[in-house]
Amino acid sequence: MTGKVRVAVVGAAGYAGGELVRLLSGHPSVEIASVHARSRDGVALSEAQPHLAPLGLTLVDGEPGEVDVAFLALPHGASAPLAARLLDAGALVVDIGADFRLRDADAYAAWYGGPHPEPDLLPRAVYGLTEWARDDLREARLVANPGCYPTASLLALTPFARAGLVADDVIVDAKSGISGAGRGAGADYLFTELTESTKAYSLGGHRHRPEIEQGLASAGAAVNVTFVPHLVPQSRGLLATCYLGLSTDLDDAALRDLLVDAYGDEPFVHVSEDPPATKRATGSNHAFVHARRTGPNRAVVLSAIDNLGKGAAGQAIQNMNVALGFDETAGIGAPGIHP
Amino acid sequence: MTGKVRVAVVGAAGYAGGELVRLLSGHPSVEIASVHARSRDGVALSEAQPHLAPLGLTLVDGEPGEVDVAFLALPHGASAPLAARLLDAGALVVDIGADFRLRDADAYAAWYGGPHPEPDLLPRAVYGLTEWARDDLREARLVANPGCYPTASLLALTPFARAGLVADDVIVDAKSGISGAGRGAGADYLFTELTESTKAYSLGGHRHRPEIEQGLASAGAAVNVTFVPHLVPQSRGLLATCYLGLSTDLDDAALRDLLVDAYGDEPFVHVSEDPPATKRATGSNHAFVHARRTGPNRAVVLSAIDNLGKGAAGQAIQNMNVALGFDETAGIGAPGIHP
Amino acid sequence: MTGKVRVAVVGAAGYAGGELVRLLSGHPSVEIASVHARSRDGVALSEAQPHLAPLGLTLVDGEPGEVDVAFLALPHGASAPLAARLLDAGALVVDIGADFRLRDADAYAAWYGGPHPEPDLLPRAVYGLTEWARDDLREARLVANPGCYPTASLLALTPFARAGLVADDVIVDAKSGISGAGRGAGADYLFTELTESTKAYSLGGHRHRPEIEQGLASAGAAVNVTFVPHLVPQSRGLLATCYLGLSTDLDDAALRDLLVDAYGDEPFVHVSEDPPATKRATGSNHAFVHARRTGPNRAVVLSAIDNLGKGAAGQAIQNMNVALGFDETAGIGAPGIHP
Amino acid sequence: MTGKVRVAVVGAAGYAGGELVRLLSGHPSVEIASVHARSRDGVALSEAQPHLAPLGLTLVDGEPGEVDVAFLALPHGASAPLAARLLDAGALVVDIGADFRLRDADAYAAWYGGPHPEPDLLPRAVYGLTEWARDDLREARLVANPGCYPTASLLALTPFARAGLVADDVIVDAKSGISGAGRGAGADYLFTELTESTKAYSLGGHRHRPEIEQGLASAGAAVNVTFVPHLVPQSRGLLATCYLGLSTDLDDAALRDLLVDAYGDEPFVHVSEDPPATKRATGSNHAFVHARRTGPNRAVVLSAIDNLGKGAAGQAIQNMNVALGFDETAGIGAPGIHP
Helix, strand or coil: CCCEEEEECCCCCCHHHHHHHHCCCCCCCCEEEEECCCCCCCCHHHHHCCCCCCCCCCECCCCCCCCCEEEEECCCHHHHHHHHHHHHHEEEEEECCCCCCCCHHHHHHHCCCCCCCCHHHHEEEEEECCHHHHHHHHHEEECCCCCCCHHHHHHHHHHHHHHHEEECCCCEEEEECCCHHHHCCCCHHHHHCCCCCCCCCCCCCHHHHHHHHHHHCCCCCCEEEEEEEEEEECCCCCCEEEEEEEECCCCCCHHHHHHHHHHHHCEEEEEEECCCCCHHHCCCCEEEEEEEEECCCCEEEEEECEEEEEEEHHHHHHHHHHHHHHCCCCCCCCCCCCC | CCEEEEEECCCCCCCHHHHHHHCCCCCCEEEEEEEEECCCCCCEHHHHCCHHHHHHHEECCCCCCCCCCCEECCCCCCCCHHHHHHHHCCCCCEECCCCCCCCHHHHHHHHHHCCCCCCCHHEECCCCCCCHHHHHHHHHEEECCHHHHHCCCCHHHHHHCCCCCECCCEEEEEEEEEHHHCCCCCHHHHHHCCCCCCCECCCCCCCCHHHHHHHHHHHCCCEEEEEEEECCCCCCCCEEEEEEEEECCCCCCHHHHHHHHCCCCCCEEEEEECCCHHHHCCCCCCEEEEEEEEEEEEEEEEECCCCCCHHHHHHEEEEHHHHHHHHHCCCCCCCCCCC | CCEEEEEEEEEEEEEEEHHHHHHHHHCCCCCEEEEECCCCCCCHHHHHHHHHHHCCCCCCCCCCCCCCCCEEEECCCCCCHHHHHHHHHEEEECCCCCCCCCHHHHHHHHHHCCCCCHHHHHEEECCCCCCCHHHHHHCCCEEECCCCCHHHHHHHHEEEEHCCCCCCCEEEEEEEEHHCCCCCHHHHHHHHHHHCCEECCCCCCHHHHHHHHHHHHHHHCCCCCCEEEEEEECCCCEEEEEEEECCCCCCCCHHHHHHHHHCCCCEEECCCCCCHEEEEEEEEEEEEEEEEEEEEEEEEEEEEEECCCCHHHHEEEEEEEHHHCCCCCCCCCCCCCCC | CCCEEEEEEEECCCCHHHHHHHHHHCCCCCCEEEECCCCCCCCEEHHCCCCHHHCCCCEEECCCCCEEEEECCCCCCHHHHHHHHHHCCCCEECCCCCCCCCCCHHHHHHHHCCCCCHHHHHHHEEEEHHHHCCCHHHHEEEECCHHHHHHHHHHHHHHHHHHCCCCEEEEEEECCCCCCCHHCHHHEEEHHHHHHEEEEEECCCCCHHHHHHHHHHHHHCCCEEEEEEEECCCCCCEEEEEEEEEEEEEEHHHHHHHHHHHHCCCCCCCEEECCHHHHHHHHCCCCCEEEEEEEEEEEEEEEEEEHHHHHHHHHHHHHHHHHHHCCCCCCCCCCCCCC
């Protein structure tokens, strides 16, 4: 044996789960102990994830055994009870599902359509927007990995909220690649329906809105967010275009300075000199932010990530790295893939 | 001879020009008299536009001769002098370039980097957002065809402006297919650079912003517009997501009613029950609008068009139809192409 | 009433059915009498086909009533019994499904997994590769519309077969857009699975192979065909790359002459000077063919179509036009859409 | 210092060069000493390759200094003279350009339009199709990295050639993503021209044909190859569909066994149970092969790679690993990226 931590991935047949396995397979301090998927016991992982054939792994139906870390990539409602059992068994649990993102059980009930399965665990969960949560993450045993839209949006907005600059309600117009809809998506997600097309969705209310508002409130800006997500015809990539009313009129240089102050030393958040294309982040844990003045006391802040990277599996591993005291970039330091 | 009007297309080697020729070739009252492109005299149109091979046309370098109608698809600055000569010769001129869109010569100079070539013509130009300009179009000899972004944005916003409901500055977050950049686009527009990617651009100011503001002012709403255009990885299609502060709090039904009142009898503008995908309009002159309340006195209005259809060539022909007293849908009534 | 023929489209909720409705809506001699889809009685067509919203049609569950023409876009096995009833009622039936493509009931049984539902009708069916079947089509009451792959392949190969030049077995390596898989395709056809990917399929035998062999045999070349279809990441478009051993060594000019002799006067089949891109045909009934010598007595012949145009709905209307004595290009003469 | 080898990448502003830098940045035994691009001295690499911004590298105009390894990603004709100087200076040279692929200077002259710049070096170059060249690679100082099409084709065909089974001329119908055309591609490679389109090209003869024939001859099959490359609308990915006449009639199981015998122990070549999608290999050095019987003594063999991975940068590093005695998978072991 190695000295590596033993890791399980639960929900390994989906897109986020597959990305976790891909990244973990190259992590220098990790041994993949087991990969789990419902009703597929004994099936080769390559049947669900042909690109992972080189790893030679086999799926397990059932819960992880003795592991040091468990990543849960499950539908909401399904991870909380399992997390409870894994925590009891001593594992670090990183939930990339939604069960622990909203701190308030009532908010969970209102947005997810039922009572929280394990409300007592909510206070223990650390909301893992890594760059703004390191102190808590170092002590964490249960990490709520942020949603993809909140990750991009809060990376853009948190520096402004912390500086007390957010003077008004915020608009987030977000564009996501289709993989955000998951592998179980239906006939509306056929290639033929989506190629060469862009549309907005969830105008009646998307579960990531209260998560963004919670994050802004934590950073000192208790404002409403108008959140309109869109699907764009690409597999990966997410761009949040955030419209801000500011308490001070900042020019382009001042906006940039604010972002550089916040992220200049960060390994994964880069202040770009031009509006970042989502492709810059594809396949990676990197994020690119950029801000411009659009009028008196107004600014637009852009944030580009890979929804499966920094928006899901990448950040989950980043959070594990912090929680276990590893080099924060271990296994996820690679730049994006282009073209 | 037929009784058909004789039509010239100038700039037939580009994307908008090619779309004009495609649509005009099926117009029951049109004879394509000549198709023009610089430095390509005598070259088969199919060399520049292989999909138009079935038409058997040949390009001409030089100005149109005796024609009833001339469509100009030229870079800004190039169409105005030609328009002057064609008007003198008695032709109806539909300029799908930018020379006559801004009514104010100073605004033109500020946004297009030089004095207007034919300022005396500006008062004669009718801004051809057809649905809101029919009376003027019936008398028009010079039509300024709106830009693609203004077309989508103003279809969404004009009903609110006319009703005196626009209480605040407006945000337009727009997403366009790549054909909006034209055929002369450079290395940043290679397939490899743009596939699987979304980005914002022209944050420092896009020429379509003053055009949208001019259109809103004409409709009674003298407000500022924050305009952020994006490129999405598709060839055609444009979605304008418009964020509005309203003077009255309207619920979803009232928002819908307002749009239905404005467009219920229109052949080309459809109030859709769900957020419209741009693909719904591909290849057509149809537009789809939809509105939702996003908070107290706030709404989002969506508008989807084909940037080369209602956003360029389709609307140009619609404007010709009105100006010449043809059936407004002649040659452009076909629905979009799916999938 | 008009003087127009009354037409029904059965299977109007699918891709080929939707394309039929789109094209028929612009046909000068057609009135769309009814559009049919199972279990959707009374539902707006726009619910299944949002791009057809401008037509304002409503779906019917049930068989067409008194109509002059019925287009059947149904799964194999479903159209034959309906065709029988419609023929009895006096309609012209154009089946764009597979039930009447193979002339031999045993071959049908072998390839389609069961006995033919209406074997007595087989001798009455005219195989509608229009350019090579006009004489029969003029008398036809039942048209078997060719499959998409056979259409492209046989347009490429028939001139060689008729000239007695096919000296050897033929290889057809075909590439199709995803719409060929239909709207009912499952999870393997999600955008995320197919974008940025190409693959072969049906290596064990595809039903279009015997259809291509039947067509070649009719044209005088009783050879075997190796047929390997591929999916390429685009919605529409089909390219057949055909590898031929010839009984005579023909140079490029002679190959081109052979194609020009066959198709020089055709309105829909164009001999192109360069390898045709499938996009040239998108949205249209046009086909583009091109041939090159690849070695002694060897040639490659390329054929590009829109699988939903000349490969399905377009050719179906072309066949109706011939059968009813209309102008062959009526309603389908438009060139392709680019870009 | 580390004990790592010092590596230079020449031509780092292109696609293959960028991929080399991306992969080398994660190689445990490599230090990137310098990255070179003409006329860009002192420019941040991120200006040419925004996705590589996290690496913080700066471009150099000029030749590598003291390095252990130089990767050359240059146009043909440009790498040979530089290779000569680098070899003299003691570096291992891996040329991912074309200068050393054809062993015969006359063949080079015929296909590349001019005399070979350094014919004396040709005998020293090892053709680096790694799986079939390890013994030579271990002694190599100059590696000719195979072209993308030859890599895929020869992985498919070599086992048959070595077994003496190739009885006839071979047809390779290949489909490549657009990145194969490079970053300098012109207006025909705009997104708008290529999306939703597939086409063949270079029918008059492609430089990779003699390279495939040379590889087959080395493996014992001196046959002609008909090679027809196609562009498919995706950025990365290459599929070679190879049609073979065999000296023995092999069933599917025997075909599979042959491939498993050849590649069963290989870390990068996988015998798949179904026709492999190119996406399986995206971003990786993995290749997937599959064979099926298509008739008596006939077979089709499929081979899917990432043209920039196993088809260029990945294999180049694999070759370096072998030449320097590193673990062959070092830095390139990661599976592909999906979706």
